[in-house]
Amino acid sequence: MKLFDMTGAPNPRRVRVFLAEKGIDIEKVQVDIMEGENLQSDYLSINPRGVLPTLQLDDGTIIDETTAICRYFEETTPSPALYGQDAKSKALIESWLRQIESDCFTPTADVLRNSNSVFENRSIPGTNNTPQIPALSDRGTDRVLAFYSRLNKHLANSQFLVGNAFSMADITAMCTIDFAEYVGIAVPADLSNLSKWREKVNSRPSAQA
Ligand SMILES: N[C@@H](CCC(=O)N[C@@H](CS)C(=O)NCC(=O)O)C(=O)O
Missing domain, CATH: 3.40.30.10 (Glutaredoxin)
Structure with missing residues (x-):
């Protein structure tokens, strides 16, 4: 394999x-x-x-x-379960995965791929040969900041994205927000719940993989 x-x-x-x-x-x-x-x-x-x-x-x-x-x-390899343990956690993890991908990952990729000359005619990943649309870059930043704010509110009452168990939703949010930061969309200093959660997930040994 x-x-x-x-x-x-x-x-x-x-x-x-x-x-x-x-x-x-x-x-x-x-x-x-x-x-x-x-x-x-x-x-x-x-x-x-x-x-x-x-x-x-x-x-x-x-x-x-x-x-x-x-x-x-x-x-x-079912253990540890990373896609939830029961109907409720499985559904909530799925919901967060879709939200992170559509409302944070895609707009972050829009910022990078529509503003950097490396991705000229490669604004969509893979074999598409798609030209850049610079306006998508500005829109992408606004969408990512709106997502940060939403996630910060959610994390006021939740240790991880879904309850008290680390899951694929946390992995996806961590990798996506680290990507957004690399692209230049920093987490605003006042979003303290989000910053604390990032420190927690990024301090797990797996984050270095
Ligand atoms: N939805 C796909 C997205 C895959 C994707 O876009 N991967 C990027 C790397 S993060 C890629 O392969 N880019 C190729 C390119 O830029 O041409 C997944 O989750 O695997």
């Missing part, structure tokens, strides 16, 4: 943190997105969409999409 990975890219990091929390060690193959290795024939023969992460099982099956890869490992 192999994970096609890139250190420094946020979605592959979600998988690495998830695996570290589960104590799973698998072979990792680096594919450099900044150098366009994901768009070359070697990698496209594995994942024709040209995106990372991708998991290749020993029988050759290819699984892409971060959440699908992590769900595979949740089934093969």
Whole structure:
């Protein structure tokens, strides 16, 4: 089994943190997105969409999409549970995953990919050849700040995103907000619940994976 990975890219990091929390060690193959290795024939023969992460099982099956890869490992290694323990926590984790991806990850990627010349004609990940739209960058920053504010309010009454158990929702929010900070969208100083939660999740050994 192999994970096609890139250190420094946020979605592959979600998988690495998830695996570290589960104590799973698998072979990792680096594919450099900044150098366009994901768009070359070697990698496209594995994942024709040209995106990372991708998991290749020993029988050759290819699984892409971060959440699908992590769900595979949740089934093969159920403990510790990272997608919830019961109907309520499973549903709430799913809800947060969708909110983080649509309201924080996508707008963060919009900021980076529509403002940086490295992504000229690559404003959508993978093989799309899509030109940049600079206005999406400004809109992206506003959307991320609105999400920060919403999450800060939620964390006033919750140790982790869903109750008292660390989950895939925390992994996804941590990797996404660290990505947003790298892109230049800092967490405002007055959002203290969010800052405390970030310190807590980033101090887990898995955060370094
Ligand atoms: N929804 C996908 C998104 C995958 C994705 O966009 N990954 C980025 C890296 S974080 C990528 O492969 N970018 C390729 C590119 O920029 O061309 C997932 O969660 O796996």
